[in-house]
Structures are given as C-alpha cells and as structure tokens.
Amino acid sequence: MQIRSPAFKANVSAALADERLQKALEFTRPAFPSRRAAAVADLPEFEQLRDIGRDIKNHTLANLDFYLEIYAANVERAGGIVHWCSTADEARAAVLAICEKAGARTVTKGKSMISEELGINAHLEAHGITPVETDLGEYILQIRNEGPSHIIAPAFHLNRNDWEESFRKVHTDLPADRVFNERRDILTEARTRLREKFLAADVGITGANFLIAETGSSVIVTNEGNGDLTQTLPRVHIALASIEKLVPTLEDATSLLRLLARSATGQDFSVYTTFSTGARRSEDLDGPGEYHVVLIDNGRSGMIGTEFQEMLRCIRCAACMNHCPVYFTVGGHSYGWVYPGPMGSVLTPSLIGVDQAGHLPNASTFCGKCESVCPVKIPLPKLMRHWREHEFERHLSPSAVRTNLAIWAWFAMRPQLYRIATRIGARVLGWLGRKKGRLSSLPLAGGWTAGRDLPTPEGDTFFARYARLQREGKL
Amino acid sequence: MSKDTILNAIRRGLKRGPLPEDQALGLRARMAAHPRHLIPARSRIDRPGQIALFLRNIEKEFGTFTRVPDLDAIPEAVADYLTANNLPSDFAMAPHPELAAIPWSNRPLLTQRPGRAQASDLVSLQHGYAAVAETGTLVLPAAAVRPTTLNLLSDTFMVVLRASRVVGAYEEAWDLLRAENRDERSGGFMPRNVMLVTGPSRSADIESTLELGAHGPRRLHVVLVDDDPAAFA
Amino acid sequence: MTPPSPAPRVALFVTCLVDLHRPSVGFAAIKLLEDAGCRVEVPLAQTCCGQPAYNAGDRSTARDLARGLLDAFGGYDYVVVPSGSCGGMLRAHMPHLFDDDPNTRARADALAGRTYELVSFLTDVMGVTTLDATCAATATYHDSCAGLRELGIKAQPRALLASVAGLTLSEMADAEVCCGFGGTFCVKYPDISTRMVADKTKDIAKTGAGLLLAGDMGCLLNMAGRLQREGSTVQVRHVAEVLAGMTGDLPPIGEARR
Numbered sequence: 010m011q012i013r014s015p016a017f018k019a020n021v022s023a024a025l026a027d028e029r030l031q032k033a034l035e036f037t038r039p040a041f042p043s044r045r046a047a048a049v050a051d052l053p054e055f056e057q058l059r060d061i062g063r064d065i066k067n068h069t070l071a072n073l074d075f076y077l078e079i080y081a082a083n084v085e086r087a088g089g090i091v092h093w094c095s096t097a098d099e100a101r102a103a104v105l106a107i108c109e110k111a112g113a114r115t116v117t118k119g120k121s122m123i124s125e126e127l128g129i130n131a132h133l134e135a136h137g138i139t140p141v142e143t144d145l146g147e148y149i150l151q152i153r154n155e156g157p158s159h160i161i162a163p164a165f166h167l168n169r170n171d172w173e174e175s176f177r178k179v180h181t182d183l184p185a186d187r188v189f190n191e192r193r194d195i196l197t198e199a200r201t202r203l204r205e206k207f208l209a210a211d212v213g214i215t216g217a218n219f220l221i222a223e224t225g226s227s228v229i230v231t232n233e234g235n236g237d238l239t240q241t242l243p244r245v246h247i248a249l250a251s252i253e254k255l256v257p258t259l260e261d262a263t264s265l266l267r268l269l270a271r272s273a274t275g276q277d278f279s280v281y282t283t284f285s286t287g288a289r290r291s292e293d294l295d296g297p298g299e300y301h302v303v304l305i306d307n308g309r310s311g312m313i314g315t316e317f318q319e320m321l322r323c324i325r326c327a328a329c330m331n332h333c334p335v336y337f338t339v340g341g342h343s344y345g346w347v348y349p350g351p352m353g354s355v356l357t358p359s360l361i362g363v364d365q366a367g368h369l370p371n372a373s374t375f376c377g378k379c380e381s382v383c384p385v386k387i388p389l390p391k392l393m394r395h396w397r398e399h400e401f402e403r404h405l406s407p408s409a410v411r412t413n414l415a416i417w418a419w420f421a422m423r424p425q426l427y428r429i430a431t432r433i434g435a436r437v438l439g440w441l442g443r444k445k446g447r448l449s450s451l452p453l454a455g456g457w458t459a460g461r462d463l464p465t466p467e468g469d470t471f472f473a474r475y476a477r478l479q480r481e482g483k484l
Numbered sequence: 485m486s487k488d489t490i491l492n493a494i495r496r497g498l499k500r501g502p503l504p505e506d507q508a509l510g511l512r513a514r515m516a517a518h519p520r521h522l523i524p525a526r527s528r529i530d531r532p533g534q535i536a537l538f539l540r541n542i543e544k545e546f547g548t549f550t551r552v553p554d555l556d557a558i559p560e561a562v563a564d565y566l567t568a569n570n571l572p573s574d575f576a577m578a579p580h581p582e583l584a585a586i587p588w589s590n591r592p593l594l595t596q597r598p599g600r601a602q603a604s605d606l607v608s609l610q611h612g613y614a615a616v617a618e619t620g621t622l623v624l625p626a627a628a629v630r631p632t633t634l635n636l637l638s639d640t641f642m643v644v645l646r647a648s649r650v651v652g653a654y655e656e657a658w659d660l661l662r663a664e665n666r667d668e669r670s671g672g673f674m675p676r677n678v679m680l681v682t683g684p685s686r687s688a689d690i691e692s693t694l695e696l697g698a699h700g701p702r703r704l705h706v707v708l709v710d711d712d713p714a715a716f717a
Numbered sequence: 718m719t720p721p722s723p724a725p726r727v728a729l730f731v732t733c734l735v736d737l738h739r740p741s742v743g744f745a746a747i748k749l750l751e752d753a754g755c756r757v758e759v760p761l762a763q764t765c766c767g768q769p770a771y772n773a774g775d776r777s778t779a780r781d782l783a784r785g786l787l788d789a790f791g792g793y794d795y796v797v798v799p800s801g802s803c804g805g806m807l808r809a810h811m812p813h814l815f816d817d818d819p820n821t822r823a824r825a826d827a828l829a830g831r832t833y834e835l836v837s838f839l840t841d842v843m844g845v846t847t848l849d850a851t852c853a854a855t856a857t858y859h860d861s862c863a864g865l866r867e868l869g870i871k872a873q874p875r876a877l878l879a880s881v882a883g884l885t886l887s888e889m890a891d892a893e894v895c896c897g898f899g900g901t902f903c904v905k906y907p908d909i910s911t912r913m914v915a916d917k918t919k920d921i922a923k924t925g926a927g928l929l930l931a932g933d934m935g936c937l938l939n940m941a942g943r944l945q946r947e948g949s950t951v952q953v954r955h956v957a958e959v960l961a962g963m964t965g966d967l968p969p970i971g972e973a974r975r
C-alpha cells in the first residue's frame with residue numbers, strides 16, 4: 010500500500026474540508042463508545058479480563074519462538090502447510106506460488122489487515138489472478154480503489170450514494186434503471202454478486218485473529234460470514250497471519266475472545282468465530298482440500314525486546330480509534346497507511362520507519378482515552394512518547410520546536426532568570442490584551458490564534474505578586 | 485531459511501537462545517493442562533438458569549427458538565416455523581443419525597435432503613453439537629455428519645439442539661470436544677473446522693447501520709429438545 | 718479519611734501557566750489549603766514540572782528539571798498542584814525518568830507519593846466536604862484528561878461544587894472527551910486542535926450553562942479562547958476560583974477587568 014503518512018498535515022486539511030467524510034465521522038462517532046460501554050457494563054468481570062488478556066499476550070511474547078514451533082508442528086500434523094516468511098516480499102511470493110500451483114484464476118478474500126499491509130491484491134493482479142474482496146466494506150473499497158479507513162469498519166466513510174454509484178458502475182450486467190430503495194437493496198445486490206464469486210473461486214484467502222499453538226488452529230472472527238464462505242468453498246484455503254497472533258491454548262484464545270467483540274463492536278460475541286485446523290478430512294463432505302498458513306514476521310520480531318514490544322499484544326479490536334477524538338476529527342485515511350488511530354500511530358512507525366510516519370505519534374493530545382479502553386492494556390500514549398524520543402534523539406523533530414524547547418529549558422533550569430523572563434512575558438501579553446482581556450492575533454502564535462482567541466494574562470506573575478504581598482506583610 | 489531467521493530474530497530480542505529445556509517443560513505442562521482463566525459469573529448458575537440464559541441470548545442476537553419435549557415433536561415444530569415464515573418445506577439436512585432418527589414421516593409434506601448444502605438451498609437444518617449459554621452461541625464442529633456448508637449457504641438456518649448439550653461457558657464446550665472427539669488426521673481433538681455461531685449473519689458496513697443476512701443466513705432458528713431433566717426446576 | 722494532624726506543611730507547586738497567566742488561581746489554592754488547616758509554603762526554587770520537554774521526547778531536559786523539583790520540594794508533608802496535568806506528570810511519569818537510577822528513583826517515588834492535585838487533595842486527604850463560597854451561576858464542568866485518567870479526578874470537584882451556594886451544575890455530553898489542547902499539540906496541529914475544541918464548545922453551549930469550569934489552565938485557555946472567538950458569552954474559570962469564593966473580584970479568563 011502506498012505510503013502517504015509524510016503528508017499527514019495535507020491529508021488532515023483535505024479530511025477537514027471533506028464534508029462527506031465529516032458527516033460520516035459525526036454519525037459514527039457516538040455509536041462505538043456507547044455500544045462498548047453497554048457491553049462492558051453487562052460484564053462485571055471485564056476489567057479483570059483485561060488484565061488476563063494482557064498477561065496471556067505477555068506470556069506468549071516472552072516465549073514466542075517456542076510456541077511458534079509447537080504451533081507449526083501441530084498445523085502440519087493436521088495436514089496443513091506452514092510458510093514462514095520474514096518479509097513482505099517472501100509472503101507475497103508464497104501466496105502467489107500457492108495460487109499458481111492451484112491453477113487459480115479467481116481468489117476470494119476475507120477481510121485481513123495484513124493483506125493490506127503486504128499488498129497481496131496488487132501482487133496477484135500483476136500475475137493475472139483476480140482477487141475479490143468479500144467483506145462488504147472491503148468489496149466496495151476494491152471497486153473504488155481506496156484503502157480502508159478503519160480496521161474493522163473499513164468503508165464507514167462512504168454513504169449510500171457512494172455505494173449505489175459504484176455498484177452501477179461495475180455491475181453493468183444488471184438493469185441500469187434498477188432502484189435502490191434502502192440499504193437492504195444494496196446489500197442484496199452485493200450478496201448475490203459475491204455468492205457467484207464464492208462459488209467460482211479456486212483459492213480463498215483469510216486473515217487470522219488468533220493462532221493456537223496447542224491445536225495448530227487459526228481463528229477468524231466475522232459478522233458477515235464472508236470469511237467462512239471464503240475458507241470453506243474453494244479448493245485451497247490460505248490463512249495470512251503475523252507471528253504475534255499466537256496464543257498457547259484454546260482457553261487463552263477464549264479469554265481474549267471475551268474481550269474482542271465487546272471492545273470492537275460492543276457485541277458480546279461476534280456472529281462467526283471459526284477455528285480452522287488443517288485440510289478437509291477424508292470423510293468430510295465439504296471444506297478445502299489444502300490448508301496453508303502464511304506466517305509473517307515483516308518487522309514484528311524487531312519490536313521484541315524493545316520498548317515497543319507491548320504493541321505486539323494488539324488484537325486489532327479498534328477500540329482505541331473508536332474512542333479517539335483525533336481519529337474522529339481527521340478520519341482513517343489521514344494517517345496515510347494501513348493502520349490508523351492510536352494503534353497505527355505506534356505500529357506504523359515500527360513497520361515503515363519513524364522518518365516516514367513521524368507525524369503520527371505527534372498528532373496526539375495524550376488524552377489517554379485509548380489506553381483506558383484497550384482490552385490488552387497497551388500504554389499507547391507512552392509508546393507514542395517513545396517515538397517522540399526517538400525522533401528527538403535522531404534530530405527528526407522540527408528545528409523550531411527544538412530551539413524553542415531549548416530556550417525555555419535554559420530558563421526553566423534557572424529559577425531567578427525564569428522569574429524575570431516570565432514576568433516580562435506576562436506583562437507584555439497583559440498589556441497587549443488589556444482592553445478586551447484577549448488577543449485575536451499575535452505574531453508567532455498563529456497556530457493558536459487561527460481558530461481561537463488568546464486570553465491574556467492577568468498582568469503580573471504569581472511569583473511577582475507573591476513577593477510583593479510578602480514584602481507588604483500581607484501573607 | 486526464513487523459519488530460522490524469524491526464530492533467531494525473536495531470540496535476539498528476548499536476549500536468549502532456544503528456550504532452556506526446564507522452561508520448555510513448564511510450557512508444555514501448561515499446554516497439557518490448558519488452565520482456564522476467569523469465567524464470568526453470569527453462566528455459573530443452575531441448569532434451568534443456564535437454559536434460560538441461553539435462550540435469552542439467542543433472542544438478544546436476533547435468533548428465534550422453539551422448545552419441544554422430545555424428538556417426536558420436531559417435525560411439527562419445523563413445519564410450523566417454515567409455514568409461519570412462508571418458507572419452502574424442503575431443506576438440506578445434516579446426515580447425522582440423531583436427525584435421521586426423527587419421525588419425519590409424521591409430516592410428509594416436509595422434504596429432507598441429507599448431505600452438504602448447495603448454493604441453491606434456501607433452508608438448512610444442522611445438528612447442534614453443543615451450545616454456550618454465556619452468549620447464546622452454537623458450537624458446530626465440522627464432521628461427515630455435520631457439514632460446514634449447512635451453516636452458511638442457506639437463507640434460513642435451523643439447528644436441532646438437545647438441552648443437555650447447553651453448557652455455561654465456552655471452556656466447557658472445549659472440554660466436551662476434548663473428551664468426545666478424536667481426529668484421525670491430527671491425533672488431536674480438533675476437527676477441520678469448529679464454528680461458533682452467535683445469531684444470524686449481519687453487517688454494519690453500509691452507513692454504520694446493522695442489516696441482517698450479509699453473506700450467511702438471514703434467519704437463525706433453534707429447535708431445543710428438552711431432554712435434560714435437570715433443566716426443569 | 719481523618720485529616721492528617723496537626724496542620725500539615727504543604728508546598729504549593731504553582732505551575733507555569735498559573736504563574737504566568739492566572740496568578741489568582743495560585744492565591745485561591747493558598748486560601749483553600751489554609752482554610753482546610755494546612756500551613757502553606759511556596760518554594761521559590763520551583764519552575765516547571767518538565768512536561769513540555771517530556772512530551773516532546775526530550776527526556777534529558779525533563780530529567781534535569783525533575784532533579785530541580787526533587788530539591789525544591791524536599792521536606793514537605795505534601796506538594797499540592799492546581800493542575801491535573803502537572804500533577805499527573807509528577808505522580809505518574811516523573812519517577813520513571815529515573816528508572817535507571819535507583820537512588821534518585823526512590824526520592825522521585827517519595828515525592829510522587831506526596832504530590833496531589835488541589836481539589837482531590839482537599840477532599841481525599843484533608844477530608845473537606847463543604848466550603849463557604851457563593852457563586853450564583855449555572856456551571857458545567859470539563860474533566861481534563863490527565864486529572865481524570867491519571868489521577869482519577871471526577872467526583873471530587875463535583876462534590877465540592879455542590880456545596881457552593883447559588884451554583885447549579887449542568888453536565889455536558891462527553892465531559893470526558895479531550896478539549897484538543899494537548900500542550901504543544903494545539904500549535905503543532907492547529908487544524909485538528911481547533912476542530913476538537915469546537916466540538917467541545919458545542920457540547921458546552923448545549924448545557925445552557927453560563928459558566929465553564931475545569932481544573933487545568935491549559936484546557937481553560939483553549940476553551941475560553943474558542944468560546945470567545947465564537948462570540949459566546951459563557952464565562953470561563955478555574956474551579957479553584959469558584960471554590961475559594963473569588964469570582965466577585967476576578968474577571969473570568971479572557972475578559973478585561975471592568
């Protein structure tokens with residue numbers, strides 16, 4: 010996927026001016042938090058489960074090499090094949106090789122963020138294989154050639170007109186004068202069209218929410234059922250999974266599943282939670298004849314042992330972005346790559362480099378809401394701050410910021426000089442704004458005064474007044 | 485080889501070589517014991533309470549149910565449901581002995597087609613292996629007698645479930661599978677596929693508004709057979 | 718909780734913004750603390766908690782400033798701050814600047830453990846439940862992020878405000894959502910910040926309250942600046958001004974002395 014993170018500020022300006030997007034954001038914004046809150050209120054043990062979720066993931070990461078080997082052995086025992094891939098290139102090549110060997114012409118796909126990260130679709134297309142996204146949101150994005158703007162609601166930025174327009178453009182075999190009276194009609198058309206694709210596909214590609222070492226299973230969680238059709242009907246099923254999806258046992262996965270849907274959509278449980286273990290057994294009446302797991306590192310192992318290891322606990326529930334006021338101001342595309350919101354602001358610099366994604370960890374007020382809802386308690390603001398530290402050390406932060414900071418720090422370390430400087434500052438500002446009590450513009454403060462007035466200081470500093478009162482014996 | 489590259493990179497990060505044998509032993513023991521974590525209190529209740537919780541959750545998730553006293557009552561319940569919803573009377577049915585034992589001939593107008601589902605099937609009837617009261621979740625392990633396509637391809641998905649197979653928490657369903665299932669291929673207990681199904685298919689991808697029946701069934705109907713004396717209090 | 722006996726020695730940490738911008742909040746804090754039975758001192762060697770440097774990724778400056786604080790605030794029973802943000806910096810973050818230096822870390826932990834945000838100190842430590850203050854107004858209260866999530870300040874200001882004669886509280890929707898200040902964020906990403914504060918002022922307006930209160934000067938300046946740019950007549954004050962009964966003499970934030 011093309012990287013547009015360096016243009017974050019321009020992306021934001023465009024997003025703020027995009028009325029359609031702003032309307033969608035405004036409409037969706039209250040829904041996620043209230044649904045999650047209701048689900049959490051309904052499960053008194055939720056906070057304890059968050060601790061458990063964090064601990065399970067920490068335990069797995071501390072022994073990841075061990076569990077990965079057990080996992081792979083168990084996949085193979087059940088008749089599956091594991092393809093270990095260090096890089097995106099290797100993963101793309103592995104997927105292509107499986108498809109080519111199967112003689113595949115069409116490939117159906119369940120929603121998978123790692124597939125976006127790897128750019129699987131473009132790679133298959135370049136080799137004459139047609140990938141078809143089957144998650145409704147991903148399907149329309151594929152038609153429109155857009156990336157997802159959210160990790161679980163990829164197309165929520167589009168409205169009904171967008172859907173209709175896109176469907177009319179590509180479903181040209183259907184009567185041009187058909188009417189879409191309601192959302193249901195859009196859904197029905199997509200369902201019919203995709204049903205044909207499911208039946209025709211040679212290979213089905215899904216992601217994985219979890220991998221289970223004990224059983225060699227991959228787990229997908231969906232509401233539509235598209236992931237299940239994708240992996241059940243074609244001859245070959247490929248599960249794409251990054252290494253940090255692993256957990257040791259079914260019980261471990263189960264505890265995390267209690268957190269996942271509640272944190273994501275506010276459901277108690279998603280509609281379909283499916284555990285796949287190996288290929289079709291000889292006596293089975295359905296299911297794929299081949300089961301492949303493409304196991305991907307692509308930068309994860311480099312996070313282990315660093316201050317960013319905690320990010321590998323992420324179960325991609327999207328709670329952090331669903332509760333993020335910055336995300337709901339700028340939308341997902343502003344972040345410029347696959348993963349938006351707070352989790353993206355930490356993960357994206359890890360995966361594409363902080364020199365590319367430097368804005369992301371800076372564009373946060375550190376309000377802390379994300380951390381407070383994260384089901385596996387990832388300290389997202391702290392990790393974003395670590396990225397700022399890396400930028401500061403590598404002199405990637407803007408020089409004006411560094412200079413201002415240095416001047417301020419020089420004074421702040423010298424209390425007496427600091428008193429004099431602040432006193433002058435307070436006086437000057439106070440004098441400038443003496444008539445109205447505020448300024449509507451001020452040189453060098455354009456960032457502030459573009460959208461707000463600047464209330465002016467009372468006029469003297471606390472310490473000046475305090476000293477005066479002490480001298481006058483009034484304290 | 486990439487496998488070694490990945491494993492070595494992880495070990496470098498963890499600042500150690502391969503896991504020492506004594507620690508590996510501990511981890512293997514943990515997997516063998518597969519300890520349960522906290523199980524929410526909501527399902528730690530008596531049998532009648534669990535059944536009621538299960539049925540409440542089925543409805544919460546937009547499913548429906550009928551309770552019948554025994555297998556003999558199933559044909560009528562199925563026929564009534566299909567008529568009430570204007571649905572065709574023929575359906576794909578899991579080739580499970582328990583379903584075959586139902587006296588379908590009581591209702592000659594119903595037609596069952598045992599086997600996997602076809603894309604053209606409007607209605608399917610699945611055999612419920614177990615269910616979890618905690619969230620109203622059906623547990624449907626794939627088997628020759630329980631084809632996966634039945635769960636997915638039809639518009640209306642019916643499941644016959646015995647009340648004695650309703651457990652409180654997911655962990656108890658895993659224990660059933662562990663105790664009862666042996667998979668020839670893997671030597672373990674996991675069949676090719678286990679679907680946990682909670683309500684009919686749905687999507688909120690169009691304007692963040694929920695619609696039922698996205699790709700999978702639009703209707704989910706449970707026929708619960710009251711075979712569990714403990715469930716009547 | 719029984720109030721500590723007798724008369725604890727409390728150091729007031731004034732904070733940069735109160736010092737520079739709204740000294741009266743510092744004096745309000747002194748009054749509230751003295752009324753609650755504390756002996757209040759203002760160490761002159763204090764400057765800043767270091768948060769601007771810390772959040773800019775400049776750990777070493779943040780450490781240097783923190784060392785200064787350890788010296789300036791040694792020896793008091795408590796350190797009290799009229800800001801959840803600076804309070805959060807001292808309590809939740811500052812000790813971790815010394816994770817690799819056990820001796821300093823121990824001193825930092827000790828300071829963090831004795832440091833409180835003003836309103837929560839009054840209620841949780843000094844056991845204050847009622848105040849002798851009057852303010853005839855309908856007010857709405859914004860929960861500043863650090864105070865809320867790092868220090869758990871939510872009920873305390875509301876409890877004390879309930880005892881202010883003449884004051885009614887009208888809660889806004891999403892009182893816990895960030896106002897978009899975020900320290901240097903508001904000037905680094907002014908477009909985002911402005912939109913966030915504009916969302917906030919909409920919620921404020923919907924309450925019909927004539928007075929907006931919060932416990933952090935940064936948020937208050939941000940919200941006051943936006944309200945005034947929008948031509949709103951809602952007055953804006955630090956919660957301590959109301960609790961200390963100072964509203965009679967002191968113009969609201971961003972308004973000129975009459």
Ligand code: SF4
Nearest residue numbers: 323324326327329383
């Ligand atoms: S960081 Fe936490 S809240 Fe965000 S997607 Fe990952 S698990 Fe969910």
